[in-house]
Amino acid sequence: MKHVLLTGANGFVGKVLLETLLAAGYRVSCASTAPHPSPRADFEQIKLDIRDAMACVAALERTKPTHIIHLAAISHVPTSFRDPLLTWNTNVLGSLNLLEAIKQQASDAFVVFASSSEVYGEAFKAGIALDENSPCLPMNPYAASKLAAELAFEQYFKQGIRGVIVRPFNHIGVGQSPDFVTASFARQIALIECGKQAPIMQVGNLEACRDFLDVHDVCAAYLQLLEFSEVQTYPRIFNVASGHACKIREVLDELISQSSASISVELDPQRLRPSDIPVAAGNCDRIHDVLSWQPKISLKETLALLLAEWRLRVVTER
Ligand code: A2R
DSSP states (O other), X not given: OOEEEEETTTSXXXXXXXXXXXXXXXXXXXXXXXXOSSOOTTSEEEEOOTTOHHHHHHHHXXXXXXXXXXXXXXXXXXXXXXXXXXXXXXXXXXXXXXXXXXXXXXXXXXXXXXXXXXXXXXXGGGOSOBOTTSOOBOOSHHHHHHHHHHHHHHHHHHTTOEEEXXXXXXXXXXXXXXXXXXXXXXHHHHHHHTTSSOSEEEEOOSSOEEOEEEHHHHHHHHHHHGGGGGSSOOOSEEEEOOSOOEEHHXXXXXXXXXXXXXXXXXXXXXXXXXXXXXXXXXXOHHHHHHHOOOOOSOHHHHHHHHHXXXXXXXXXXX
């Protein structure tokens, strides 16, 4: 049976990917620093801090997976500015610990490494949808650490480890932290609707354009990428993108249009990033041509689900 070791299983993507993998018939071992919030009999759990090299070896020795999907990371850009050492230790050294453990204990396993579209950084200033051959010019510690981890993966690929690197663009959906823009908007609208916030939304840069994807579409791409474990040759790096850039203002307008509350908008300078880029979109031709993957869920649908989630969540929020 195909057996996936999933790192970062308790995170936003991990929780959705676990269900995607189980539905596809995979046996799944979930690695995380804390127990899964809703443990069940249909997956296994492993306590693992990827900064601990010995623990990585022990986890691989115990599970002997056929596939690994490496999501565990410090994934929040402002956190990476606040705590660069934690970011580099987790994202780079943690990845190296995992790669060494794969080499020692599961050298035939196929690994998918979740990098990020953030690695393109300054290259987005060209204003076009970037493909996988575009220059990588990171603009923050998170992006730099992901690019460094990509280099580590490529070194191990050269030594015979099999796998791919994915660069997902902005994935959104139910379960995402309100530190991220769409969840922050949905939460604020829900708070306004139930009278817990004045009818003024605090927003950052609304003119920026981003390539938004539903997290379920991203997980479908990760699942399809596992198919490469059956073949000899395949591209090493894949964008996971919609190919379209959407203004953050349009996202806000769509969410507000789904509410009956009367809402005004106020700029919060603290929400502006020091080095924001106007347009960040990805060219998704490669994954479309090779795997016929394309996003299936519309932005409108995703935003409706997000708002529904936050309407329930804010009821119990203090
Ligand atoms: O700390 P935990 O157990 O809540 O897990 C977080 C995990 N993580 C770690 N796991 C093991 N050892 C560590 N030292 C460690 N530090 C963090 O990574 C968390 O559950 C997970 C990341 O989840 P999120 O922050 O929700 O990221 P998301 O959006 O699910 O992104 C998945 C991946 C990340 O590598 C992104 O950079 C990439 O997709 O684009």
